[in-house]
Amino acid sequence: xxxxxxxxxxxLCETIVAYLEEEGYRCEQAGTVELGSEKVNLYEYDCMxxxxxxxxxxGLSLIKELKKCxxxxxxxxxxxxxxxxxxxxxxxxxxDDYLTKPFHLxxxxxxxxxxxxxxxxxxxxxxxxxKITILPENRQVLINAELLQLTRKEFDLLMFFVSNRGRVLTxxxxxxHLWGDxxxxxxxxDFVYSHIKxxxxxxxxxxxxxxxxxxxxxxxxxxx
Amino acid sequence: xxxxxxxxxxxxxxxxxxxxxxGVLFYFALGQVVDQNIREMLKSRxxxxxxxxxxxxxxxxxxxxxxxxxxxxxxxxxxNYNLFSDTLAYDQEEKxxxxxxxxxxxxxxxxxxxxxxxxxxxxxxEDLQLIIFSFxxxxxxxxxxxxxxxxxxxxxxxWNPFFKSLSxxxxxxxxxxxxxSFDRTGISEFDQLNSTLEKMMQKIQADFVNLKEFxxxxxxxxxxxxxxxxxxxxxxxxxxxxxxxxxxxxxAAFESAIRLSKLNEALLLLSKIENRQFVDxxxxxxxxLIQSRLEYLEELFALKQIEVTVSLEKQVTxxxxxxxxxxxVSNLLSNALKxxxxxxxxxxxxxxxxxxxxxxxxxxxxDVSRLxxxxxxxxxxxxxxxxxxxxxxxxxNNYNLQLNYHYLNGMHCLSIKQKSQISTNLHVxxxx
Numbered sequence: 001x002x003x004x005x006x007x008x009x010x011x012l013c014e015t016i017v018a019y020l021e022e023e024g025y026r027c028e029q030a031g032t033v034e035l036g037s038e039k040v041n042l043y044e045y046d047c048m049x050x051x052x053x054x055x056x057x058x059g060l061s062l063i064k065e066l067k068k069c070x071x072x073x074x075x076x077x078x079x080x081x082x083x084x085x086x087x088x089x090x091x092x093x094x095x096d097d098y099l100t101k102p103f104h105l106x107x108x109x110x111x112x113x114x115x116x117x118x119x120x121x122x123x124x125x126x127x128x129x130x131k132i133t134i135l136p137e138n139r140q141v142l143i144n145a146e147l148l149q150l151t152r153k154e155f156d157l158l159m160f161f162v163s164n165r166g167r168v169l170t171x172x173x174x175x176x177h178l179w180g181d182x183x184x185x186x187x188x189x190d191f192v193y194s195h196i197k198x199x200x201x202x203x204x205x206x207x208x209x210x211x212x213x214x215x216x217x218x219x220x221x222x223x224x
Numbered sequence: 225x226x227x228x229x230x231x232x233x234x235x236x237x238x239x240x241x242x243x244x245x246x247g248v249l250f251y252f253a254l255g256q257v258v259d260q261n262i263r264e265m266l267k268s269r270x271x272x273x274x275x276x277x278x279x280x281x282x283x284x285x286x287x288x289x290x291x292x293x294x295x296x297x298x299x300x301x302x303x304n305y306n307l308f309s310d311t312l313a314y315d316q317e318e319k320x321x322x323x324x325x326x327x328x329x330x331x332x333x334x335x336x337x338x339x340x341x342x343x344x345x346x347x348x349x350e351d352l353q354l355i356i357f358s359f360x361x362x363x364x365x366x367x368x369x370x371x372x373x374x375x376x377x378x379x380x381x382x383w384n385p386f387f388k389s390l391s392x393x394x395x396x397x398x399x400x401x402x403x404x405s406f407d408r409t410g411i412s413e414f415d416q417l418n419s420t421l422e423k424m425m426q427k428i429q430a431d432f433v434n435l436k437e438f439x440x441x442x443x444x445x446x447x448x449x450x451x452x453x454x455x456x457x458x459x460x461x462x463x464x465x466x467x468x469x470x471x472x473x474x475x476a477a478f479e480s481a482i483r484l485s486k487l488n489e490a491l492l493l494l495s496k497i498e499n500r501q502f503v504d505x506x507x508x509x510x511x512x513l514i515q516s517r518l519e520y521l522e523e524l525f526a527l528k529q530i531e532v533t534v535s536l537e538k539q540v541t542x543x544x545x546x547x548x549x550x551x552x553v554s555n556l557l558s559n560a561l562k563x564x565x566x567x568x569x570x571x572x573x574x575x576x577x578x579x580x581x582x583x584x585x586x587x588x589x590x591d592v593s594r595l596x597x598x599x600x601x602x603x604x605x606x607x608x609x610x611x612x613x614x615x616x617x618x619x620x621n622n623y624n625l626q627l628n629y630h631y632l633n634g635m636h637c638l639s640i641k642q643k644s645q646i647s648t649n650l651h652v653x654x655x656x
Contacts, residue, residue: 009448009451009452011452011456012448012451012452012455015452015455015456015459016455018459019455019458019459080444080447080448080451085504101447101448101451102447102450102451102454102455102485103451104454104458105455105458105459106458153523167462168461168462168464170458170461170475170478172478172479172482173458179520179521179524188524190527191523191524191527194527215461215471216468216471216472217468217471217472217475218461218471218475219461
């Protein structure tokens with residue numbers, strides 16, 4: 001899978017690329033609209049991450065360009081501008097998702113995976129992780145061909161962990177994934193804990209394996 | 225008290241005092257003059273009688289003039305009389321006792337001595353005195369009145385530019401882009417004041433705009449480095465070879481970076497609201513918005529075992545920006561969640577186009593004066609940045625909505641309603 005990251009802030013760009021490369025993606029970087037446009041026209045990508053505020057113009061023009069030559073490429077906007085206009089105009093141009101800076105890297109990763117699943121496999125892909133089989137389109141989890149009953153939040157949580165297998169997921173990133181802006185609520189970490197406890201229990205009951213690992217004071221890791 | 229009234233009162237008091245003192249003095253001076261006049265008259269008459277008596281000795285012992293003003297009596301020895309005295313005598317014409325000035329003296333005529341009594345009525349002179357005095361008093365009164373009205377009119381005219389400037393100042397709102405200008409008055413003091421005011425207001429305006437722009441730009445610029453810090457720390461946290469101690473330290477840094485970025489986002493939002501950068505308006509059904517938000521938050525309330533009671537029968541629509549409406553509702557609900565207690569209560573109700581969100585919490589009422597201020601934390605919820613309600617308040621201000629707080633039966637109640645005087649301008653629907 002090839003991803004084009006268009007972000008003018010070199011340090012942030014490198015971090016994103018480093019994280020995504022660890023996930024097994026091949027990444028290319030561009031810091032300006034000019035360079036981005038060159039790459040968009042020359043090569044084919046599976047997904048493009050684009051910042052709106054670039055030094056030589058708006059990332060929105062890149063979305064237009066990309067839609068013309070490679071309409072099948074997924075587009076995620078990463079922008080510091082938390083304004084509705086940017087969001088709607090970006091999505092109107094054909095972007096698939098919108099992330100506001102600063103974001104959590106696992107969140108970005110999970111959004112890319114979900115986007116690629118929708119784009120490449122039309123959501124019909126089955127995710128098989130050890131004994132767990134996930135049907136993302138139907139929001140179903142099968143264990144030994146048996147349906148596992150999960151609440152909506154538990155399913156979201158499992159998908160988030162599965163997308164970021166082997167990663168340390170901080171409590172903050174989990175809370176934000178589940179509740180967005182409400183995540184700053186003082187007790188949201190207790191809720192994260194209680195959701196994970198329930199999910200863990202259900203998985204252990206059916207599979208006999210504890211996939212979750214506590215990372216001291218920080219969060220959790222999903223291990224295969 | 226108005227400056228004009230104050231000046232007028234002083235002016236009147238002083239004028240009145242001066243006039244009354246002058247009046248009293250004038251009265252006595254007039255009396256003196258009249259008195260002097262009568263004496264002179266009597267003295268000249270005395271000289272005339274003396275001359276006559278010295279030349280011709282009268283035959284009769286007693287002579288009286290027909291109008292009883294001259295009485296000559298024979299006496300047998302010369303006496304020194306007190307020259308002037310006042311007396312009352314019957315006046316034939318007036319038919320009553322009137323005051324008279326009496327002059328008594330003795331004259332030697334040949335071998336005889338005579339006592340002469342001269343009488344002069346004081347009535348006419350008193351009348352004269354009174355007429356002159358009342359005329360003067362009337363004149364004083366007229367002058368006083370004229371001065372009063374003149375003064376009133378003059379100061380009204382003179383203060384007119386001042387009141388114009390005052391109304392300009394009253395209508396001026398800081399943050400409004402249109403520049404303020406005062407008309408030229410032609411009075412150098414006021415022109416000077418106006419030009420100083422103009423300069424001052426322009427400076428305030430410029431400073432205000434600068435500050436707003438600074439806040440916005442600063443928050444915006446801070447966001448990128450924060451994103452980098454956050455993502456780098458997140459990368460470090462992925463490192464499995466780290467010691468627990470290192471984890472802890474990085475975690476602390478990570479947590480603070482997150483807090484900082486949340487705070488920054490909130491400040492940025494606040495300055496954007498203040499700068500009125502959210503221009504899109506549409507009719508928002510607040511009740512529906514609350515319902516959908518509640519569904520989203522259901523779990524968080526359930527986990528804290530908070531009993532949620534919703535009684536929103538009426539549809540309440542406000543004209544506002546959709547994003548801000550969302551933020552307003554989110555902030556109020558998360559506020560009610562954040563500051564609630566375990567097994568607490570949340571009651572959301574609507575009545576007469578007003579929405580009230582009540583939640584249980586600490587059993588002390590909040591300090592209303594500080595509640596909507598930025599960074600005024602009144603509880604120990606450390607995750608709270610103290611901006612949530614400030615943002616809600618600012619949003620309400622933008623749309624002529626009123627955000628009120630009251631404490632009732634252990635419940636903290638926040639209510640939104642439209643400010644009455646402008647309510648007709650905004651479209652409100654209730655009673656389906």
